Amino acid sequence: MATQQNSIFIGAESGGGNPQGLELRRANRHGLIAGATGTGKTVTLQGIVEGFSGVGVPCFVADVKGDLSGLAMAGSAQSKTHEIFAQRAQDLGITDWQYHDVPVQFWDLFGEQGHPIRTTVSEMGPLLLARLMNLNDVQEGVLNIAFNVADKEGLLLLDLDDLQSMLVHCGEEADQLTIQYGNVTKQSVGSIQRSLLQLRSQGGDHFFGEPALELSDFIALDDQGRGIVNVLAADKLMASPRLYATFLLWLLSELFEQLPEVGDPDKPKLCFFFDEAHLLFDNAPPALLEKVEQVVRLIRSKGVGVYFITQNPIDIPDKVAAQLNNRVQHKLNAFTPRDQQAVQAAANTFRTNPAIDVASAITELKIGEALVSLLQPDGSPEPVQRVLIRPPSTRVGPLTPQERQVIVTTDAVGAKYDTLIDRESAEELLKAKSDEAVAAAQAAQAQDAAEKTAAEQAKRDAQAAKEQARAQIQQQKLDLQRQKMEQQEAVRQAREAAKPSMADKVIQSAVRAASSSVGRQLGNQLLRGLLGGLMRGR
Template identity: 70%
Template sequence: MDENNGLFIGLAPLGKDGGEKQFLNLKRANRHGLIAGATGTGKTVTLQGLAESFSAVGVPVFMADVKGDLAGMAMAGSPTGKLHIPFTNRAKEIGYDDYSYADNPVVFWDLFGEQGHPIRTTVSEMGPLLLARLLDLNETQEGVLNIAFRAADEEGMLLLNLADLQAMLVWCSENASTLSTKYGNVTKASVGAIQRQLLTLDTQGGAKFFGEPALEIDDFISIDEKGRGTINILAADKLMASPKLYSTFLLWMLSELFESLPEMGDPEKPKLVFFFDEAHLLFDDAPKALLNKVEQVVRLIRSKGVGVYFITQNPIDIPEDVAGQLGNRIQHALRAFTPRDQKAIKAAADTFRINPDLDVAQAITELKVGEALVSTLMADGAPSIVQRTLIKPPRARVGVLDKKERAIIQSISPYGDKYDNEVDRESAAEILAQKSADAAAVAEQVAEQGVEEVRKQPRVTQSIWEKAGKAAMGAAAASAGTMIARKMTGKKSSASPTKSAASAVAGTIGTEIGKSIGFPGLGRFVRGIMGGLMR
């Protein structure tokens, strides 16, 4: 294979007769891959070199920057860099004749909006299934979450951010009897458990992930004016403190790609390539349902032209069902210090097509920094014979950017105006708050003037009247009752006659409003709330 058909990976030594260049076949690059090896063996350099090659041939790339050292891809390498001499020597050694320093078209992203453009999605787009996994809900709690999503849809209320979902859960709790009859049991205990998990997510900064403007997938699949694919780098150093958020984000992203991209079989080159660093975080302590989702997405998304590459220290970190889908493999050195290490070496050796001239298991423990065992899919789809390979050096900087350099890259990004400023349009939280305000205002006027006088006012339309009454049946009843109680008593009093009087008035008002809009039981409902408020 030559440079026109694939991406140059490195040179496989063949003794005195020279070496054989190793390539990644572009037509098979969407069949996924694995880059594995112990810390300090060269995984990052391999990852960076592959990402640069994909970008150079017009394939956009996504990668999570866990340690901050991938950000340097935005800047060209330099002769003054500490790796300059080793890299130039390696380039000469492997016949990388056109090696030169070059930058890449990089866009920085950050779920927290601190080191890149914010990545957001709405609660509705995330959906109850992935959200339930993120919140680690049990089956009963997940059922309640599904009811909240269904009720919001039927009520025409958008769920955009965490505030919307929290407000909707309160509404579900206060309308539990009605919802339970239609959908199944909704308990305050389940709602409370979900709310506690949402609070935890909020304190971890996860609330910034939900909102608008939501990311448009096409912005991840862009080409610059030179025909290079954009390298999208997600700042993930802080995100690693929330592994469930990290894994759920990645699954959401893959699911969005799968739903939005058309079927294309095996294209001439991938539509997009994902590199998932520290891949074990995606699978650690993951429930079976989540693992099944990963396997399903990895197995099916290749037909959309998307390649997925996992980077991990130990190849056995990847579940077998997922590992079986990874056709292109680059294995750096492993150390046989523990029984688990020995198991990993054997597992890695068994995945390669046998090379009669190479003891793979032994070679894995002897590989030097910058060396790897390479086996990629050939044109016919079969894996190539594993070769011990000297990996090519990247052209861009290997290492971090300082704040000034990152700021410069950010300032020339085409997406700053589109994503940097959050938009908060009317959604469930605002609608429910308005219903509460309407109900409270009308109920207060009824307390002062009577039902008929209030209904005669031009501003109190049938729509407002019905909205106020329905709100009183739900979240707004407590708000309205509280205002009436304050109106009647000034402050909460321990005197039983005062409590009884306020409760009776509130019940009468509720009954009158209820008759007007067809809810004759509203008086008992509001009276019950008033009793609870004044205990």
């Protein structure tokens, strides 16, 4: 009663009666595994994943508690659960049950317990980023503008540093961008930057970068034709529920965009299992819930099945729960009014079976026992059945760190994603542009300073020349004045020199006196002579 060609054996009544199988052609109609802690959800999940892998269907499993890593190892007859599982196999009439492993690839957003999973900021897109950072409509609009500007300017947005640099660039160009795109305020840019800081504190730096995940590495088979099981270490990631939810939504969105339409294939191309599903929906904004519901509803046509694992079925929003056609319900407690509400809600989701009081049975189920309602080949839900879940063949419980490391280093992915690549992108280009602007500004400033210095020097030189000319003129004036004084002194001296001495003056006086007396005498003589002559002439 192992996995059949067209279905996966889930369980049966004790003795093997009324076997329940998950139809592969209906496995892309999604499903739900619910039940209180310790009731056997993980064992059910392991059995279903083993079944999918055995028929060549790759799987993705979000491992929140770490115990799903045991899928990579075969169970052991020395384990504590061996007797329980062997007895259950006997009760179910399984004659070919044996331990075996499944091919596993380990992944970890933080790169600690598996290969890093990365995407680029551009691939994530402004819509999911806005949801991830819980931005309002105005801030989301500014983020869209940043993406648009990056596209126009040929700037790659690969990691959060690129996005931060792009936001700084938009803040600096806010006035110009407002004219072109509408209001871009520095306050909105600052708010986005603060949200970006919160995202970094949740580990967002690890998620964004290159090399980005290639989905072909998820959808792969091993050399035996078994589907690869991709196990995401989410124990640390669940501490950042918004990052966890956005990552899973991004992964589904990428699959939806890249996979072709196939309708209802003979078997799914890939099956997702989201453990602790309430983390996807707790405190999620309506827009994010709407996006999850949309992706879950549409991705079925791409041949992808999505299965949610949660303690309480009412943790799943109604619009999403309405898409979950294959259901496995383990025991629920009914101690509180909310528990009782969950029991009644779970009971109402099953197609009724007159032989089973579903509401009562849910509270009475044993560990490893469940109420099951799966889609039949014609697509209709089968009436609810109470069954024992088939025992898993892989190890129940986590691997040791050493075992995990061996698998990580020897799987088909190898070291493809292990080394971060930081190629030239928006941060580097904007920094280079800024450095050029700074250098140009410094050169202009230096030129201005040099011109100013030269002008000041020229002014000082002109002032010095002017003062020198003034000094020369003053000196010339002084020289002329001195020459004039010297000439005056020379004239004075010449005059002084020309003046007679006292002896000369005495002599000159005497001579003048004598000259004067002699002259008078001569004059008188002449006058008498003249007068005498005149008189005689008469």
